[in-house]
Amino acid sequence: MDRIKEISSELNETKQWPSFSSGDTITVTYKIKEGNKERLQSFQGTVIQRRSSGSNETFTIRKMSGGTGVERIFPLASPFLEKIVVNKEGAVRRSRLFYLRERTGKSARIKEKKTFSKK
Amino acid sequence: MAGIIGKKIGMTSVYSAEGKNLPCTIIEAGPCVVTQIKTQEKDGYESIQLGFEDKKEKNTPKAMLGHFAKAKTSPKRKIVEFHGINDVNLGDSVTVDQFQEGEFVDVVGTSKGKGFQGVVKRHGFGGVGQATHGQHNRMRAPGSIGAASYPARVFKGMKMGGRTGGDRVKSINLQVLKVISDKNIIIVKGSVPGSKGSYLIVEK
Numbered sequence: 001m002d003r004i005k006e007i008s009s010e011l012n013e014t015k016q017w018p019s020f021s022s023g024d025t026i027t028v029t030y031k032i033k034e035g036n037k038e039r040l041q042s043f044q045g046t047v048i049q050r051r052s053s054g055s056n057e058t059f060t061i062r063k064m065s066g067g068t069g070v071e072r073i074f075p076l077a078s079p080f081l082e083k084i085v086v087n088k089e090g091a092v093r094r095s096r097l098f099y100l101r102e103r104t105g106k107s108a109r110i111k112e113k114k115t116f117s118k119k
Numbered sequence: 120m121a122g123i124i125g126k127k128i129g130m131t132s133v134y135s136a137e138g139k140n141l142p143c144t145i146i147e148a149g150p151c152v153v154t155q156i157k158t159q160e161k162d163g164y165e166s167i168q169l170g171f172e173d174k175k176e177k178n179t180p181k182a183m184l185g186h187f188a189k190a191k192t193s194p195k196r197k198i199v200e201f202h203g204i205n206d207v208n209l210g211d212s213v214t215v216d217q218f219q220e221g222e223f224v225d226v227v228g229t230s231k232g233k234g235f236q237g238v239v240k241r242h243g244f245g246g247v248g249q250a251t252h253g254q255h256n257r258m259r260a261p262g263s264i265g266a267a268s269y270p271a272r273v274f275k276g277m278k279m280g281g282r283t284g285g286d287r288v289k290s291i292n293l294q295v296l297k298v299i300s301d302k303n304i305i306i307v308k309g310s311v312p313g314s315k316g317s318y319l320i321v322e323k
Contacts (some may be wrong), residue, residue, distance in 0.1 A: 004130075004131055007304060007306075011297065011306065012132075043321060055132075068176075077134065079134050087183075
């Protein structure tokens with residue numbers, strides 16, 4: 001198993017992304033191919049899970065778009081990922097936030113993590 | 120049919136230049152040692168015998184020790200004959216460098232044993248399809264296996280249940296995605312027969 005991980009990480013070099021976890025609000029900018037043209041599109045939402053490890057790692061972001069929930073799964077090693085910006089760090093108590101799927105509006109909010117600077 | 124002996128490490132995926140995520144198998148192949156050169160004059164046909172992976176001397180019969188001593192190498196676990204490898208001498212090593220990225224290879228291995236299986240898994244029979252119309256427990260049964268008083272027997276080779284898997288299987292035309300020569304590794308697109316750690320023959 002370790003040899004598979006070692007070689008697959010060698011095959012798929014993951015770029016350096018900022019650290020983020022479930023509950024954070026992030027903006028992902030990714031490339032879209034239309035015919036021969038390439039353009040950038042961004043997707044902003046809440047990270048509801050990060051799964052797997054190494055070159056297979058993916059994350060799921062959820063956002064509300066016109067009253068319906070939209071989820072997108074991105075592989076972290078995907079060559080189409082252009083940029084990841086962490087907008088807000090959320091204070092959550094679990095790593096999989098699937099309960100957000102049943103909630104809308106006020107109850108679907110996530111508290112912002114309070115960060116204290118060390119003196 | 121030049122080639123090399125290898126070992127299946129496992130499967131992973133790799134992104135192609137177009138951004139497609141391709142399934143691939145990691146094979147650790149070689150370095151193999153030429154343990155015998157068979158010639159037309161002596162053996163009646165021409166071939167090269169390769170050995171792969173060391174084994175302990177105490178686990179090797181004396182006769183085989185003598186065979187390996189001729190090639191001046193340590194005892195090898197897996198020995199396979201290849202045709203079409205030219206310009207090698209006894210004791211030379213054969214590595215993955217003979218493969219180029221993008222070329223197509225065949226991979227031979229022993230498929231995973233499945234035990235005694237019915238005709239649906241073993242021969243791809245359709246099964247009955249539904250549980251109603253009096254099927255009770257006949258959903259995966261083979262059905263009729265022949266006619267009645269003529270021929271009054273079941274034809275040889277009739278497809279029935281039985282031991283499945285564990286056969287020699289060749290996967291043909293697998294594309295070589297990458298060759299990592301310092302680690303003796305070939306990455307081929309798609310799957311190859313057998314379990315992890317089983318021996319494979321990679322043929323050109």
